[in-house]
Amino acid sequence: xxxxxxxxxxxxxxxxxxxxxxxxxxxxxxxxxxxxxxxxxxxxxxxxxxxxxxxxxxxxxxxxxxxxxxxxxxxxxxxxxxxxxxxxxxxxxxxxxxxxxxxxxxxxxxxxxxxxxxxxxxxxxxxxxxxxxxxxxxxxxxxxxxxxxxxxxxxxxxxxxxxxxxxxxxxxxxxxxxxxxxxxxxxxxxxxxxxxxxxxxxxxxxxxxxxxxxxxxxxxxxxxxxxxxxxxxxxxxxxxxxxxxxxxxxxxxxxxxxxxxxxxxxxxxxxxxxxxxxxxxxxxxxxxxxxxxxxxxxxxxxxxxxxxxxxxxxxxxxxxxxxxxxxxxxxxxxxxxxxxxxxxxxxxxxxxxxxxxxxxxxxxxxxxxxxxxxxxxxxxxxx
Amino acid sequence: xxxxxxxxxxxxxxxxxxxxxxxxxxxxxxxxxxxxxxxxxxxxxxxxxxxxxxxxxxxxxxxxxxxxxxxxxxxxxxxxxxxxxxxxxxxxxxxxxxxxxxxxxxxxxxxxxxxxxxxxxxxxxxxxxxxxxxxxxxxxxxxxxxxxxxxxxxxxxxxxxxxxxxxxxxxxxxxxxxxxxxxxxxxxxxxxxxxxxxxxxxxxxxxxxxxxxxxxxxxxxxxxxxxxxxxxxxxxxxxxxxxxxxxxxxxxxxxxxxxxxxxxxxxxxxxxxxxxxxxxxxxxxxxxxxxxxxxxxxxxx
Numbered sequence: 225x226x227x228x229x230x231x232x233x234x235x236x237x238x239x240x241x242x243x244x245x246x247x248x249x250x251x252x253x254x255x256x257x258x259x260x261x262x263x264x265x266x267x268x269x270x271x272x273x274x275x276x277x278x279x280x281x282x283x284x285x286x287x288x289x290x291x292x293x294x295x296x297x298x299x300x301x302x303x304x305x306x307x308x309x310x311x312x313x314x315x316x317x318x319x320x321x322x323x324x325x326x327x328x329x330x331x332x333x334x335x336x337x338x339x340x341x342x343x344x345x346x347x348x349x350x351x352x353x354x355x356x357x358x359x360x361x362x363x364x365x366x367x368x369x370x371x372x373x374x375x376x377x378x379x380x381x382x383x384x385x386x387x388x389x390x391x392x393x394x395x396x397x398x399x400x401x402x403x404x405x406x407x408x409x410x411x412x413x414x415x416x417x418x419x420x421x422x423x424x425x426x427x428x429x430x431x432x433x434x435x436x437x438x439x440x441x442x443x444x445x446x447x448x449x450x451x452x453x454x455x456x457x458x459x460x461x462x463x464x465x466x467x468x469x470x471x472x473x474x475x476x477x478x479x480x481x482x483x484x485x486x487x488x489x490x491x492x493x494x495x496x497x498x499x500x501x502x503x504x505x506x507x508x509x510x511x512x513x514x515x516x517x518x519x520x521x522x523x524x525x526x527x528x529x530x531x532x533x534x535x536x537x538x539x540x541x542x543x544x545x546x547x548x549x550x551x552x553x554x555x556x557x558x559x560x561x562x563x564x565x566x567x568x569x570x571x572x573x574x575x576x577x578x579x580x581x582x583x584x585x586x587x588x589x590x591x592x593x594x595x596x597x598x599x600x601x602x603x604x605x606x607x
Numbered sequence: 608x609x610x611x612x613x614x615x616x617x618x619x620x621x622x623x624x625x626x627x628x629x630x631x632x633x634x635x636x637x638x639x640x641x642x643x644x645x646x647x648x649x650x651x652x653x654x655x656x657x658x659x660x661x662x663x664x665x666x667x668x669x670x671x672x673x674x675x676x677x678x679x680x681x682x683x684x685x686x687x688x689x690x691x692x693x694x695x696x697x698x699x700x701x702x703x704x705x706x707x708x709x710x711x712x713x714x715x716x717x718x719x720x721x722x723x724x725x726x727x728x729x730x731x732x733x734x735x736x737x738x739x740x741x742x743x744x745x746x747x748x749x750x751x752x753x754x755x756x757x758x759x760x761x762x763x764x765x766x767x768x769x770x771x772x773x774x775x776x777x778x779x780x781x782x783x784x785x786x787x788x789x790x791x792x793x794x795x796x797x798x799x800x801x802x803x804x805x806x807x808x809x810x811x812x813x814x815x816x817x818x819x820x821x822x823x824x825x826x827x828x829x830x831x832x833x834x835x836x837x838x839x840x841x842x843x844x845x846x847x848x849x850x851x852x853x854x855x856x857x858x859x860x861x862x863x864x865x866x867x868x869x870x871x872x873x874x875x876x877x878x879x880x881x882x883x884x885x886x887x888x889x890x891x892x893x894x895x896x897x898x899x900x901x902x903x904x905x906x907x908x
Contacts, residue, residue: 283717431862432870438824439815444619448863451611466817602865
C-alpha cells in the first residue's frame, strides 16, 4: 500500500532526525575542547588546560573561571590555553583531561566540584602534569602534583550586607537560597551580620526554592519577599537574572552574586560578589612551570580569605544609590576582616543559643560545616 | 497577605493551566501525552528566542505555540499512525526536547528580553481584593483564564469537539461515520501541544523574563496529573491549576513571613497536596475517563 509506505518513511525520517539531534547534543561537549585547541599552532608555548561544567558564558561560575583563564593567559604570554566547556562530571571529564595531556598540556584546571575524583586519577597517572582542582578537598593518598584551591565566598557577602543594612528603610532584607547547605548558610549569616553591624534593626528573611535555577519559582519567591516588606533582595542561585529584574521592577534594591549584573538593575543595584580568578591562576601556573609547585601552598588544600591573603572572591562595583558614607564603612570593615574573621563570638543562633563563644573565631574549615542561622535571620532549616 | 497569595496563585498557575487544558484535549481524544513538559520547554525557548530577536512578545507567543504544536505532532505521528507506545514515546520525546532546548538555548542564557509586563485592566483592577488578584496580571495569564471556558465550549458545544470526544470514547463509531479517528487524534494532540507551548511562553516571557535549561521544572507533569484531578473537565483544570499555584504561592509566602515550618517540607507541599487530592478523588474520577484511555494500558491491539 503506498499510504503504508509513506507513513513508514515518515517514521524512519523522524527517528533518524531524533538520533541526529541527540547525537549532536552529546557530541558537543567533546567537540568544543577539540575545536578551540586546534586554533593556535605554535609549538613553543606550554599548554594549560581548563575544563568547565557549564557554558563559558553563563554569567556565573563558569564564565568567571573562563575569564580568569583568559586573564592568566594575558599575564603569561608563553602559555597556550586548551578550553573545554560543558564537560559532564563523569568519566567523560577524565577523557577530556587525558586528551589535553596527549596534546601537550602541563597544567590542568578542572574547575567543577564533581571532577575531583577524575582529576586525582589523572594526576596519579601523569606525575609530570600538575592538576589543581577548584573547590574540592584532596582525598588520600596525597599526590605531589595535585592540589585544590578556593576562595572565601562569605567575606564579600558580609561587606555587601553592610550596603544592604544601610540602604534598607523597612529593615527587612530578603535572601533567596536554593538549599540549606553549609556554604549557603554561611553566606546568609554573613549577610545578616554585615547588615546588623551598621543597622541593629535589620533582619534577613530566607526563602529556600529547592532548586539552583527555576526562574519561575524565583520570580514568585522575589514577589513574596517584596510583598512581605523586604526592600533589598539578594540570592544564592546559579542563574541570577530573574530575581534582580523582579526586584528592579518592584523598586527594591539588589545585591548580586556570582557576577556583576548592575546592567540589569541600573536603579537598584547596590553591590555584589564575584570571582576574580586571574591573579591566583597566574600564580599557580607560574609555580607549576617553574617546578616549584611541589611543597608550595597550592600543593594540598589551599583556602584563602582576607585573613590569609588575596581572596579571589571580590566585591562588585557599587551602584548609584550607595553613599560615600556607606562606601567608607565598607572599606573600614574590609580592613577589619583582615584582622578578625566574620564569625567571631559571641554569636547566638535564632533560638538565642550561643553558637560561637566570646573570643573564639570560626576557622575556614569550621565555617564549611556551618549548620545554624544567626539571630536576626528569619527562616527555617532542618535541625 | 491573602491577597498576595491568591495573586501569586493566578500568576504561577497560568502556565500549568495552559498545559493542563492542552492535555485535557489530548486525553479527550484518547491519547496521554507525557511530553507535555517537552512542549512547554520548546515553547518557552522559542517564545524567548523570537521575542529577543523581534522585540515583540506576541511574536514570541506565536512561536511558542508553533513549537509546542510541532513537538506534539512529532509525538502524535509516532503514536497515532505508527502505534508506538504512548507512555514510552512521550517520555522519549520529552528527553529529546530537554536535550535540544539545552543545546539551542545556550545563546539565550542571560540575554535580555522585552517580555510581557503586568497590565492592569482599567476599572476592574480598582475593585478591592479581587482587582489585584484577577485583573493586575500579565496578558498571557488573562488568556489562560479565558482559555478554560473556551476549551470547555470547544469540547462540549462544537462539532470539532464532538469529533474529539468520539475519538476518545469509541473510535469505531467515528470511523463508521466516515471520519478518520487517527486524524482527529493527531489534531487534538497537536492542539494540546500548542496550548502547552503557550504555557511555556508564559513562563519564559511573562513570569520569569528569563530562559534557562530545564526551566519548566516538572510543571508539565503536574499539568498531566491535574487533568485527572479535574476529571477531564477544562473548568476543573482551571480549579486544579489555581490550587497547585495557590499552594506553591502559599508556601513561598509562609517562608517569606518566617513561619516556623521546615523549608524542605514547604517546598514539597504543592506536590503532596496534589497527590492527596488525587488519591481522594481517584475513585470517583475514573468514571469520567475517556474510554479510549483504558486501551493505552493494553499490551497490544
